[in-house]
Amino acid sequence: MTTLEENLVSVEGVADVSVIVPICFDNPLRQHAVDFLSDILSQRRRAIIPVTSVIGAYHIATRYLKASRLIVKKILGGLLRTRSPSLFPHITIELAVDALDYATVYNVESWDGYLISLARSLGAAVIYSLDKELSKIKEVTVINPFPEEKVHEYHKFVKSLVELEKS
Numbered sequence: 001m002t003t004l005e006e007n008l009v010s011v012e013g014v015a016d017v018s019v020i021v022p023i024c025f026d027n028p029l030r031q032h033a034v035d036f037l038s039d040i041l042s043q044r045r046r047a048i049i050p051v052t053s054v055i056g057a058y059h060i061a062t063r064y065l066k067a068s069r070l071i072v073k074k075i076l077g078g079l080l081r082t083r084s085p086s087l088f089p090h091i092t093i094e095l096a097v098d099a100l101d102y103a104t105v106y107n108v109e110s111w112d113g114y115l116i117s118l119a120r121s122l123g124a125a126v127i128y129s130l131d132k133e134l135s136k137i138k139e140v141t142v143i144n145p146f147p148e149e150k151v152h153e154y155h156k157f158v159k160s161l162v163e164l165e166k167s
Contacts, residue, residue: 011046011047012045012125013045013125013128016130017057017060018130019036019129020053021060023076024057024065024067025065025067025068025071032147032150041084043085043086047124048088048118049087050088050091051088054076054079054080091114094121096117098121099111099113099116099117106136108134108136115134116139127140128143128145129143130144
């Protein structure tokens, strides 16, 4: 078995984009997100980070939150360069078809359908996410890995960033 295959035997959860974005810029959740992702990358937590989640984090951090492209690239590039066995690089046609099925049935974004499809295919019961909408999916348990009060501060901070950009 390869290292990736060994890691996939005991996966408990899958990391959503929303738990990666906070490492990309200064905010109230940053250190919690760094610690959480470090636990995954070092395999102290039995979870995977889809490489597509890292790409999605770049998009959200730079396009919506207007974080510096160079800084975000450096941070996310560093995460990828760990080459941790917890980084999941594969998206198969079967996973994509399944993702579209979940998205259609549950009326969620196709990205969320992918996370559900991936978790189910790996036998993982958990999606680590700040997205409360995912909680309506019965096949998985959505866990916010951060302290609730810090998440509240983070959302307030992000909202002020977005409003500042609009003005």
